Amino acid sequence: MFKQFKKLTTVSIAVAALSFGTQAMAENYVGGNISGIKAKNNPDSETANLVALYARLGTEFTENFSAEIRGGTGINDDKINGNTIELNYLYGAYVGYV
Numbered sequence: 001m002f003k004q005f006k007k008l009t010t011v012s013i014a015v016a017a018l019s020f021g022t023q024a025m026a027e028n029y030v031g032g033n034i035s036g037i038k039a040k041n042n043p044d045s046e047t048a049n050l051v052a053l054y055a056r057l058g059t060e061f062t063e064n065f066s067a068e069i070r071g072g073t074g075i076n077d078d079k080i081n082g083n084t085i086e087l088n089y090l091y092g093a094y095v096g097y098v
Helices: 002-021
Strands: 028-039 048-060 065-074 077-080 083-086 090-097
Touching: 048 077, 048 083, 048 090
Parallel strands: none
Antiparallel strands: 028 048, 048 065, 065 090, 077 083
């Protein structure tokens, strides 16, 4: 329990600190999210309910072109049939053109 609280506190402080530094730059942004994830191995199996916390950092290069990176970690585990299901980390990179 303490380990999860420590992770949540550390990430929350980092996201808050980063967001204050980027408010003056309209083309850059930073944010944090918490997500509920339901995962199944196959349609007939039980559902694992996980929670993830992640930060995102992005920039708008032009009015029509932007990019974003995300990274985070799972903050809980679930058990199905005696097996522990966990999310160690998640990451992604995105490019958008409108």
